[in-house]
Structure formats: structure tokens, C-alpha cells
Amino acid sequence: KLPQVIIIGRPNVGKSTLFNRLVGKKLALVDDQPGVTRDRRFGEAYLLGLEFSIVDTAGWEDDDPDSLPGRMRAQTEVSLHGADVALFVFDSRAGLTPLDEEIAHWLRGQGVPVILIANKAEGKSGETGILESYSLGMGDPVPFSAEHGEGLVDLFESLQPLI
Ligand code: GDP
Ligand code: MG
Numbered sequence: 001k002l003p004q005v006i007i008i009g010r011p012n013v014g015k016s017t018l019f020n021r022l023v024g025k026k027l028a029l030v031d032d033q034p035g036v037t038r039d040r041r042f043g044e045a046y047l048l049g050l051e052f053s054i055v056d057t058a059g060w061e062d063d064d065p066d067s068l069p070g071r072m073r074a075q076t077e078v079s080l081h082g083a084d085v086a087l088f089v090f091d092s093r094a095g096l097t098p099l100d101e102e103i104a105h106w107l108r109g110q111g112v113p114v115i116l117i118a119n120k121a122e123g124k125s126g127e128t129g130i131l132e133s134y135s136l137g138m139g140d141p142v143p144f145s146a147e148h149g150e151g152l153v154d155l156f157e158s159l160q161p162l163i
Pocket of ligand 1: 009010011012013014015016017018119120121122144145146147148
């Protein structure tokens with residue numbers, strides 16, 4: 001059985017783009033509109049010879065902030081508890097938002113190893129967000145660009161010991 005990796009993060013940070021990058025096919029819908037990925041999507045990923053199953057989630061994609069606690073987490077939680085590693089993606093250009101912090105807080109209590117992915121970090125655009133992300137207490141973020149395919153070696157090096 002392949003190791004299981006789950007992608008988690010607030011809407012629009014690039015989860016589906018990362019999924020597509022690792023799976024190498026356009027299996028997940030990517031759009032400027034948050035909420036395009038309505039369901040979990042499953043794929044088989046390859047990263048520099050590392051093979052694993054990967055899940056793209058949409059557990060926090062809901063326009064109504066009042067509904068955040070609880071409801072949208074259910075299906076993400078189901079996937080998370082079967083996972084060996086969670087890739088927690090944030091937008092390093094936008095910096096941390098309260099929702100990122102809420103998700104981080106939730107993730108820390110789940111007992112699954114987390115790799116923090118500083119997405120949209122092509123060029124130097126992510127530097128401030130990357131520094132900010134140390135406040136999450138989740139270790140060194142992996143500077144990444146799902147769109148441009150940057151950071152794959154760093155991701156490999158973080159992932160490989162965990163799966
Ligand atoms: P999701 O809602 O987290 O699944 O995010 P998507 O993968 O749908 O991406 C949201 C938007 O961010 C899209 O317009 C993507 O093209 C864009 N995006 C994703 N990855 C990157 C990246 O590495 N750099 C930049 N600049 N944009 C990105
Ligand atoms: Mg998506």
C-alpha cells in the first residue's frame with residue numbers, strides 16, 4: 001500500500017495546483033474562484049522517485065465564516081486520519097490569515113506529521129510570508145511554487161523521511 005499524503009489549506013492557496021503538479025495530470029480543477037474543488041480528489045503522485053497517494057481537499061472552502069467550526073471539517077478529518085503526512089499549504093504572497101492560523105491550530109491537535117508549504121514563493125515574492133509562518137510553530141516552511149514547479153527537491157527532502 002502506498003503512503004498517504006493529504007493536502008490541506010484555506011481556499012485559493014494553490015492546493016489543487018500542487019495536487020496537479022505532483023500527480024502530473026489535470027485531475028483537480030484549478031480556478032481563481034475559491035471553492036472549485038468541491039470534493040476530495042485522489043491521485044497517485046510521483047516526486048523524484050517517491051511514490052505516494054495524494055488527496056486534494058476542500059474542507060475549508062465555504063463562503064460563510066460562521067459555518068467554519070465543525071461542519072466543513074468532517075471529510076477532511078476522515079482523510080487526515082488515514083494519512084501519513086499532511087501538506088499544509090499557505091499563500092506566502094498573501095501572508096498568514098486568521099483562517100490559516102485556525103487550520104494550523106486544528107492540525108496541531110491531530111497527531112499527523114505536517115509539512116508547511118509556502119506556496120506562490122516564486123522569485124522573492126514569498127519572503128515576508130515565509131518569515132511570518134515561523135510563528136505557526138510548525139518548523140521550517142518549504143518555499144514552493146506549485147505553478148512554476150519550484151521547490152520540488154526541498155519538498156522531497158522533507159517528505160522522504162516521513163513516508
Ligand atoms: P486551491 O483553492 O487551494 O485549490 O487553489 P488553486 O490550486 O485552485 O489555485 C488558486 C489560484 O492560485 C489559481 O489562480 C492558481 O493559478 C494560483 N496559484 C497556484 N499556485 C501558484 C503559485 O505557485 N504561484 C502563483 N503565483 N499562483 C499560484
Ligand atoms: Mg482546490
